[in-house]
Amino acid sequence: MNNVMAGEAERPLVSAGTSGTPSVFAVTSLMLARDLRLAFRKASQLVQPLAFFALITTLFPLAVTPELTQLRRIAPGVVWAAALLSSLLALEFLFRDDAQDGTLEQYALSGRSLTGLLAAKTAAHWLLTGLPLALMAPLAGVALGVQGAALPGILASVTVGTVTLSLIGAVGAALTLGVRRSGALLSLLTLPLSIPVLIFGARATQLAIQGQPYGAPLTLLAALAVFGITVSPLAAAAAVRINLE
């Protein structure tokens, strides 16, 4: 009986107005902390897309030609196609676990904005998959014979591009929550939408490698990212609600 009474004294039945409600900032950082901690507890999911990216980019010199001038010419395409595919690989995990154990349901019923919560989740997903990919891309560039001067351009374009890829992926992952083996459908949904990112990203990388100004395609990539940030969490939240019904 003692057990039951403990903690009773200060437990209000109704949370006391705004004073007990955490701020949007607090909730966002809580979500980020949770997803980062979870990801590091199951690191294999984290490493898989990165290993995939490293594998693809190192296969090309072996399969095509070890000649650097040729490799340098195909480098933008290789880096971007590999980035696209490996970000796709990570997408399946974005909402799947949370949907299976009922966490998404709890988010939808938390009284907080589901859009905001999913935006925070997507941000965590980018930190865990997009950012590491962007950091690896210059290394892949070096392996493909790209000079040092072009590496900041590659880093910038992949960083901005993966933001959009994560956002597109969030909508796709939310839409395919109810599908049992969602992998194929997910790629069918997201790859066509990712093509603008591929085009502008590869173009920016190509210009950077040729030593020309790459501001224009990079700006377009950034515009895509801004559009994604505006629209994607809303769409993802709507899709999650439909799937919970």
Next chain:
Amino acid sequence: MDVYGDIPANWRDLVLRKFSEAEDPQAGMSDFTLKGENVHLWRGERHVLHGVHFSVADGQCLQLTGPNGAGKTSLLRTVCGLSYPEEGHILWRGEDVRLDLPAFHAQLAYLGHEPPLKMELTARENLHYWVGVRRRLSSRELDGALERVGAQRWADRPVRTLSAGQKRRVALAGLTLMAVPLWLLDEPTTNLDAEGQRLVGRLIDEHLAAGGLAMAAVHHELIISSQGLRRLELRLE
């Protein structure tokens, strides 16, 4: 010889309850905090809920019974706004919950079949992240809640190493931490031992005594001593 031997001692209550169930939906609107009016729900070709009426006042627990597939879970999910009823309304303090779902959600806690816990996190971490989205939690409160459900000994073990009953207890701790007036519970006693089932009863009793209300789908009668227990039987049709 007592010919009325098989009539339950609380027949008066039962009869009165019958009447209060059947009363005009408009009458006594303010008496009931949560009310369902003529709720119809279709799942594809299946007509799951056939015009369900119910009402729960502060300090009452509505126990939903009925065979598998009678729509207990569907009703709970409809009440909390996850499912959209084809017809009918759910009223919270006299207003349709659809008018402001986030505000309604801030007043309720829903516990489904599966405890919404992350296998990789410890019980304490789970509660911190789960409840922390809704309200600020002090570690003292967390400890108190874990102790209440008898979870303090394994609070720092990853949830994957816990038994189903232990997970259920952690979920119950989360429920008490939410500090909301409305509890919607789907089979809250699943996987629990006899002591755990009494714990659920005690938690609900205390919740009702504090002026809260609850709706629970159950297969086994809840062990509640509160006078506020009411029943709603859903039938297969």
